[in-house]
Amino acid sequence: MNFKELRVIIEAAVEAIGMDYYFGTEADGFLDRLVAGEIADGGHCLHHDTSEQIKVTAGWEAIPLRLSLLKQTKRNVGLTDEQELGSDTPREDLRLEMYNQWIDLIAQIELTPDVQIQDEWTYKFISYGDNVTEGIMVDFNIYIYDC
Helix, strand or coil: HHHHHHHHHHHHHHCCCCEEECCCHHHHHHHHHHCCCCCCCCCCEECCCCCCHHHEEEEEEEEEEEEEEEECCCCCCCCCCHHCCCCCHHHHHHHHHHHHHHHHHHHCCCCCEEEECCCCCCEEEEEECCCEEEEEEEEEEEEEECC
């Protein structure tokens, strides 16, 4: 399996949980449109290109990945100072929603035969723009059996 085939698997899993999928430079364009207010609310997955870091060991490919799952905040709704700091809703609600989408995404990806997600993955909550979008960025490894 190559990186392009893995992108197809991830894209299908993202769409299966009801989110839009963007890869590489598509993600840059997405962010520009999002900041400009040209994209409707909804969940979005940005897949960062990590294809140069693939390692093969004993028939398994270890593929490091970074995904950002984002949801747009409501337009023209000012957040309070506490909400800006991430300690109150709606910012917290959007972050939690995107964390839950990540858990759903793992389950979808793992339906693919000979594909496993490493148990240990790291994440952080992220914000783009001033009251524009909230979400989660996850770094993880996928192992693909490729004999």
